[in-house]
Amino acid sequence: MLLTDRQLLILQVIVDDFIRSAQPVGSRSLSKKEEISFSSATIRNEMADLEELGYIEKTHTSSGRIPSEQGYRYYVDHLLSPQVLNQQDISIIQSIFAEKIFEFEKIIQRSAKILSELTNYTSIVLGPAVSINKLKKIQIIPLNKETAVAIFVTDTGHVENRTFSLPASVDASDLEKTVNILNDRLAGVSLEDLNDKIYKEVAMLLRQHIHNYDLMLHSIADSLKMPATEKLFFGGKTNILSQPEFHDITKIRSLLTMIDQEEWIYNLIRKESAGIHIKIGRENNNSIMDNCSLITATYSAGLENLGTIAILGPTRMEYSRVISLLQFLSKDLTAVLTKLYQNK
Amino acid sequence: MLLTDRQLLILQVIVDDFIRSAQPVGSRSLSKKEEISFSSATIRNEMADLEELGYIEKTHTSSGRIPSEQGYRYYVDHLLSPQVLNQQDISIIQSIFAEKIFEFEKIIQRSAKILSELTNYTSIVLGPAVSINKLKKIQIIPLNKETAVAIFVTDTGHVENRTFSLPASVDASDLEKTVNILNDRLAGVSLEDLNDKIYKEVAMLLRQHIHNYDLMLHSIADSLKMPATEKLFFGGKTNILSQPEFHDITKIRSLLTMIDQEEWIYNLIRKESAGIHIKIGRENNNSIMDNCSLITATYSAGLENLGTIAILGPTRMEYSRVISLLQFLSKDLTAVLTKLYQNK
DNA sequence: AATTAGCACTCGGTAACTTGGAGTGCTAAC
DNA sequence: GTTAGCACTCCAAGTTACCGAGTGCTAATT
Known part of the structure; x- marks a missing residue:
């Protein structure tokens, strides 16, 4: 069932007024509004209909009306006059x-x-x-014999970093080679795909060049499990x-x-x-x-x-x-x- | 004026009880406690004294007592029995x-x-x-022609990064030289001293090696104003x-x-x-x-x-x-x- | 002299009741 | 179809009454 123009007007004024005042809106106060040119009795009849249709509610038997969720929904979908920002x-x-x-x-x-x-x-x-950003550069910086920080810079300038433990057998030149390989192969890859790509493409390369490549690989890959939130x-x-x-x-x-x-x-x-x-x-x-x-x-x-x-x-x-x-x-x-x- | 042992006992029980119940403590309920072996009338007299001395208060004329701030202070300073953690x-x-x-x-x-x-x-x-940590390594990674990211790694593995605009005249080799100089001179310096040190020690060196060193210097130094919070x-x-x-x-x-x-x-x-x-x-x-x-x-x-x-x-x-x-x-x-x- | 029992008094909180106002629904008149 | 009129409903605020927990004081007790 479609609402009449008058019902729409009443619904709109009720919602507007309630949004402003947070008080239930009664027929008398409505009838005094400029926009409204009919009596409170008429309004009461219309409000009874609107209530039956589920657009407005009473908070108790003899209270004014407030919009129901359905009322807000209708208001938002059909009655909203877009406000111009000042x-x-x-x-x-x-x-x-x-x-x-x-x-x-x-x-x-x-x-x-x-x-x-x-x-x-x-x-x-x-x-x-962050996870859809593309990798610009990886850096690995050893802190001491046991730990290192991996730093990932994306093309948007975002920086992620992870601390991880360094396998004892890895030396400085290994590290450098690894970083070079990673940068060579992973630049432009989105962060979320890094892990995948490492195992699929980089693992092989590492094996060829690095002693103990698997330890290295896992350490880095682990630190790569980006919290994608x-x-x-x-x-x-x-x-x-x-x-x-x-x-x-x-x-x-x-x-x-x-x-x-x-x-x-x-x-x-x-x-x-x-x-x-x-x-x-x-x-x-x-x-x-x-x-x-x-x-x-x-x-x-x-x-x-x-x-x-x-x-x-x-x-x-x-x-x-x-x-x-x-x-x-x-x-x-x-x-x-x-x-x-x-x-x- | 010093408190008597009995007053201390009463103060302590009042505070303990109020902490537990959030309700004003009356003389009658106090007299029923195990620790307390004297009558409610006695307690009332003592409480009147404690109130006069400012350790407890009434919420209204005929209410029980609650600790005053001074009462809590005394309790904390003298009456606290250290709780053993379970x-x-x-x-x-x-x-x-x-x-x-x-x-x-x-x-x-x-x-x-x-x-x-x-x-x-x-x-x-x-x-x-963060500011007292010592610098381990600086890296500068250009994102495009105009901007670059400076990354600071501390000896504790903390990573700070700043994006800054790159002077147009700086080329890759300049950047590399700069980073080398910075790392050479600033490793081990605490973050809060970085800015100082850059102007005092690094500026000269940069001048010798880098074309347009001053633009570079300011860009980097600016990005170094660490929010030390x-x-x-x-x-x-x-x-x-x-x-x-x-x-x-x-x-x-x-x-x-x-x-x-x-x-x-x-x-x-x-x-x-x-x-x-x-x-x-x-x-x-x-x-x-x-x-x-x-x-x-x-x-x-x-x-x-x-x-x-x-x-x-x-x-x-x-x-x-x-x-x-x-x-x-x-x-x-x-x-x-x-x-x-x-x-x- | 210190402690305690007894008692009058105070006050907050709750419940019961009253009242006024804003609002409704309905009916009958316009 | 619209509206004036009226009886009715309900909330909110105010009033009153009352209970209970608590106090301070006094007089009796130890």
Whole structure:
């Protein structure tokens, strides 16, 4: 069954008003709004219908109405008027990129911080996957007789390092030869493929040149089991505490605890197709996220989807504003990173 | 004025009981304790004296007593019976070191986690200062025509890296020469002294060998302005939420916000002399820390004081247990790190 | 002189009750 | 189809009553 224009108007005003005030909206206060030119009685009738259809709810028998999850969903899908960002927001976001920086992490970290400050919600940024970067150079630096550090530099300037124990039989020239072979064979290979490639292509070469090649091989290969997890950055972790709907300490605790556990966040933000995605309340499939919504956007470099920026807030979230901010930031991030990557 | 033995006994029992129950302690319940063999009326008289001396307080006219900050202070200084750790605690702590690890950070991070789990308070670990480590090797790896990554490896296996822009006039052989000079001159220098040393000793050498040496010099030196901050690690950030005395959301918010701001924590944990330090409530000189205590312990490698482990909890903290745990862990950390450092 | 029993008093917390206001649903009139 | 009117519902805030745990003081006891 389709909603009438009047029902849509009422639904929209209810959602807008509740997002602003966090108070149930009654027919009388609705009838006083400019946009609305019919009486409270009419509104009551329409609200009864909207409730029957599942778009709004009462908190108790004689209370005003609040949007249901389904109501928010409809609002987000059909009623959202895209908010135009004001100049101040825009320049704050652009300040992220003002300074000349070479490292992703700094940019990303600052994005998270500013996003949370602009919205008063919690921001989560999933950093670019290191594992798809291509290897630029490997270096192995012995620390003492027993241990050495392997350093992997990617074409994006990211540096990974691993300490590993050095087989006693390996001497300096062996090490040098090995590093040369590795660099020769592995440059340009993505980090996630390194391990594979080492066993398939490099092992043979090593055998020909290096005494005790197998010990060496395993030591290095072991240290190569990259933790492929993308780094997470947060902003405004405690912002939930200022939302009026979260006065229950156990609810807050479970939310904050979830935020501090990276696996949970990975589950929540799973890589999605490009663009904006909105998950409202139970759509997140996680009871901790009841009464919370998550809006995600992706950013990329060139064609490659790199990471995700997200805002976690109450279902009573300023969807319009958050979406605009995310769209704008993701566009800017993509532009900057694309440029950075091209340069490589 | 000195306290009588009986007053000491009563003070001790009050503190112990309040730490356990979080409830004000009344004379009647005190008189029922085994340790106490006199009537509630006597206890009331003694409590009136203790209150007059500032060791205990009432929450309202006819309530039981709770320890004052001064009371906790006296308790900590004179009444604390050192708790012997049980076997389970000990083996949990030792599990931190079970796995063979080369990297500090992992050990430190795990320490923070386990400490918070054992105590149910928030743990803070100030990692070893990177800046006192000695340089083992510098590498510079060009990414493209304009940028390069400088990599600094310390004798402890720690790796720092900085991306910087490469002067257009520098070619590969210049770079190689520079790296050689740097390694030749700077090996063994502590990171914090690098910048100094570069200008004082290396500049001249570079001038002799490298065309356009000054651009090169500044690029590298700039990237060397190490952020000398020691890394912070946390465990159980949300544990405060389960303490009954913190039911006020604004209090919780200010505490959690403080924890998320590293400068605040540095202020709180300032480097202190070796050993255990206890700061109760206002002794922390920070109103956010009202009703909170902080216990810190230092750990070292050899003679060098490396870092700090700390527990943040309510003033109503299990001082005895926390102190024992910190002592034990700091001893173990010191032992392990001393060994690691010797090996270098 | 120190200890204790006894008692009046205080205060917080809980439960029961009252009241006012905001809101609803329904009916009848427009 | 819309709206005015009205009875009804429920929450929230305020009031009152009451219980229990605790105190301080005094007088009796050791």
